[in-house]
Amino acid sequence: MSVLALLALAATAATLPDPIAPASEGQMQCYAPDLARKTCASLSSYALGADGGIINDALVLISKSPKITMETTAPVTIKDGRVCGALQPQDLEAAKFVYDDAPPDESRLADLKLAVKQAYGPIMGREICTAYVQDGGRLTARITQDGLPNPGLDERVKWVSPADGYKVSP
Numbered sequence: 001m002s003v004l005a006l007l008a009l010a011a012t013a014a015t016l017p018d019p020i021a022p023a024s025e026g027q028m029q030c031y032a033p034d035l036a037r038k039t040c041a042s043l044s045s046y047a048l049g050a051d052g053g054i055i056n057d058a059l060v061l062i063s064k065s066p067k068i069t070m071e072t073t074a075p076v077t078i079k080d081g082r083v084c085g086a087l088q089p090q091d092l093e094a095a096k097f098v099y100d101d102a103p104p105d106e107s108r109l110a111d112l113k114l115a116v117k118q119a120y121g122p123i124m125g126r127e128i129c130t131a132y133v134q135d136g137g138r139l140t141a142r143i144t145q146d147g148l149p150n151p152g153l154d155e156r157v158k159w160v161s162p163a164d165g166y167k168v169s170p
Contacts, residue, residue: 016046016047016048016054017078018078018081019078019081019082019083019131019132020046020054020078020083022159023045023046023047026161026162027159027160027161028043028044028045028159028160028161028162028166029043029044029045029141029157029158029159029160030042030043030157030158030159030160030166031043031044031141031155031156031157032155032156033156033157033158033160033166035158037169038164038165038166038167039166039167039168039169039170040061040160040166040167040168040169041060041061041155041168042058042059042060042061042168043058043059043160043166043167043168044056044057044058044059045057045058046076046083049075053075053077054075054076054077054078055073055074055075055076056073056074056075056076056083056085057071057072057073058071058072058073058074059071059168060072060168061168061169061170062116064170065170066099066100067098067099067100067101067169067170068097068098068099068100068112069097069098069168070095070096070097070112070116071095071096071097071098072087072091072092072094072095073091073094074087074088074091079129081131082129082130082131082144083129083130084127084128084129084130085127085128086125086126086127086128087120087123087124087125087128088124088125089117089124089125092113092116092117092120092124093113095113095116097109097112097113099112123145126145126146127145127146127147128143128144128145129143129144129147130142130143130144131144132157138156139156139157139158139159140154140155140156140157141154141155141156141157142154143155
C-alpha cells in the first residue's frame with residue numbers, strides 16, 4: 001500500500017478542518033481530473049501528524065513521456081480557509097520518484113532530484129496558499145504565492161475516494 005493510501009486511511013481517524021475536511025473520510029484531491037480515464041495530474045491527501053500538525057502527501061506527475069512521478073510529504077497549515085505551505089529543500093531531498101513504473105537507478109535519481117530542485121527553485125521556501133472555490137459547479141484550486149494571486153497555477157480539483165480508482169497518469 002502506498003504512503004498516499006496509508007495517509008488517506010489514517011486521515012479517517014481524525015477530523016481535519018475546512019477546506020480539507022473531506023480528507024477526514026479518506027478522500028483525496030485529484031488535480032486536473034480526467035473523469036473518463038480516471039486520471040489526475042496529481043493526487044493529494046492530508047492527515048494529522050503525531051504533533052497535531054497537518055501533513056500533506058502529494059503524488060505528482062512531473063513528466064508524461066517518460067512517465068515520471070514524484071511523491072512528497074510536507075507540513076501545511078490552514079490560514080483564512082486556505083491550505084498553506086512552503087516547499088523546503090529537505091522535502092525534495094526526501095521525495096520518492098518512479099520512472100516508467102519502476103524506481104530509478106541511483107544515477108537517474110540524482111539527475112531527477114537536480115532537475116526538480118532547479119524547476120522548483122523559484123518557489124522554494126516561499127509560502128504557497130490554495131483556496132478551493134466553487135466555479136460553475138466545479139471546484140477550482142486558486143493559488144497565491146507570498147500573498148499574491150498566481151492564476152497561472154490555478155487548477156480544477158475533484159475530491160475522490162481511493163475506491164473510485166483514480167490514479168496519477170498522463
